[in-house]
Amino acid sequence: MSVSSLLIGWYRRHRRDLPWRQTRDPYAIWVSEVILQQTRVEQGLPYYQRFMQAFPCLSDLAGARTSEVLGLWQGLGYYSRARNMHQAAMQVMERYGGAMPSDYASLIALKGVGEYTAAAVASMSSSEAVPVVDGNVIRVLARLHGLEDDPGRAGMRRRLAELMKELMLGHDPGEMNQAVMEFGALQCVPRAPRCGDCPLSHHCKALALDRVEVLPFRRPAKTPRERHINYIVLTDPSSPRDLFLRKQDHQGIWKDLWTFPMVESPVAIQEEELSANPDFHRLMQGVEYHRPSLVLCLRHILSHQRLEACFFSVGLKHPSSTLPQELLRFSPGKLPPMPRLMHRYLEKGTGQGPARKP
Ligand code: SF4
Numbered sequence: 553m554s555v556s557s558l559l560i561g562w563y564r565r566h567r568r569d570l571p572w573r574q575t576r577d578p579y580a581i582w583v584s585e586v587i588l589q590q591t592r593v594e595q596g597l598p599y600y601q602r603f604m605q606a607f608p609c610l611s612d613l614a615g616a617r618t619s620e621v622l623g624l625w626q627g628l629g630y631y632s633r634a635r636n637m638h639q640a641a642m643q644v645m646e647r648y649g650g651a652m653p654s655d656y657a658s659l660i661a662l663k664g665v666g667e668y669t670a671a672a673v674a675s676m677s678s679s680e681a682v683p684v685v686d687g688n689v690i691r692v693l694a695r696l697h698g699l700e701d702d703p704g705r706a707g708m709r710r711r712l713a714e715l716m717k718e719l720m721l722g723h724d725p726g727e728m729n730q731a732v733m734e735f736g737a738l739q740c741v742p743r744a745p746r747c748g749d750c751p752l753s754h755h756c757k758a759l760a761l762d763r764v765e766v767l768p769f770r771r772p773a774k775t776p777r778e779r780h781i782n783y784i785v786l787t788d789p790s791s792p793r794d795l796f797l798r799k800q801d802h803q804g805i806w807k808d809l810w811t812f813p814m815v816e817s818p819v820a821i822q823e824e825e826l827s828a829n830p831d832f833h834r835l836m837q838g839v840e841y842h843r844p845s846l847v848l849c850l851r852h853i854l855s856h857q858r859l860e861a862c863f864f865s866v867g868l869k870h871p872s873s874t875l876p877q878e879l880l881r882f883s884p885g886k887l888p889p890m891p892r893l894m895h896r897y898l899e900k901g902t903g904q905g906p907a908r909k910p
Contacts (some may be wrong), residue, residue, distance in 0.1 A: 599628055683712075756844060
């Protein structure tokens with residue numbers, strides 16, 4: 553039997569039953585694809601369900617406030633995905649009267665939609681023969697064909713796309729894209745692939761040449777940037793559970809999310825050093841406060857950064873101190889969208905726990 557038929561047969565027997573596989577609606581497929589970027593299916597599934605419940609149609613998403621969209625995204629990370637999706641929904645309203653396109657050319661012209669997402673949505677919603685080349689596809693094809701090249705190189709990407717197109721011949725392109733991705737996710741996994749019961753084992757070059765462990769080619773990982781961030785958790789004696797937060801309005805991964813005000817330092821600092829920090833002074837100008845007290849430190853890993861985040865509690869001396877304009881007060885029951893790091897602090901510290909050094 554051909555490799556393509558073996559793959560489709562395997563997929564029909566083993567595929568996971570997921571809601572976006574029961575539909576040809578390009579909007580629903582697009583939402584699932586964006587949520588699943590950099591996210592495991594088990595983690596992404598409840599987000600998908602909540603998102604589709606809140607915004608069942610594209611017009612619902614386009615008409616939502618950014619804070620609502622980001623609120624539903626909390627904890628998933630890579631918030632630019634949610635912001636782009638929101639803007640792309642507005643583009644679809646303008647360009648297509650709210651009808652989500654299902655062809656590759658129109659999809660890739662939308663904000664934040666890249667080759668991978670456009671190919672996935674077009675092939676799964678309208679069976680357009682555009683190959684998906686993601687991490688799972690790269691791994692399966694590199695092992696199957698014994699390809700040693702760097703998948704980051706344009707020539708190798710073209711070769712992988714051609715191989716996917718060959719697999720699609722005589723099959724539904726959307727089903728083949730999903731079959732190879734699912735095969736990579738469940739069978740030909742990165743570590744300890746299940747070669748013993750693999751239906752492709754007789755066709756697999758990497759297995760024959762004992763190259764399974766080293767394929768696909770991987771570039772050495774870049775060392776993430778280390779940052780020391782000191783968050784200032786202000787407490788008002790008249791309502792100690794309220795939080796004072798600042799909206800991140802700079803272009804960055806946390807744009808439009810809310811965090812405690814912070815000062816950055818080149819190395820980890822203690823309470824006295826924070827008190828002497830000029831940025832801290834600027835923040836607290838004209839405000840009377842008690843000595844900062846370190847509550848806890850958390851390590852937080854982002855895609856290209858490793859944060860050592862220390863949270864300092866700073867009590868205000870007077871209940872209605874005039875604080876910098878950009879700091880807004882929130883009660884614990886009505887918090888705005890915040891990055892996961894802030895939630896980690898609220899879960900672990902809430903300003904009362906013992907200090908924990910990084
Ligand atoms: S034999 Fe092993 S390495 Fe080759 S395709 Fe199957 S699972 Fe992947």
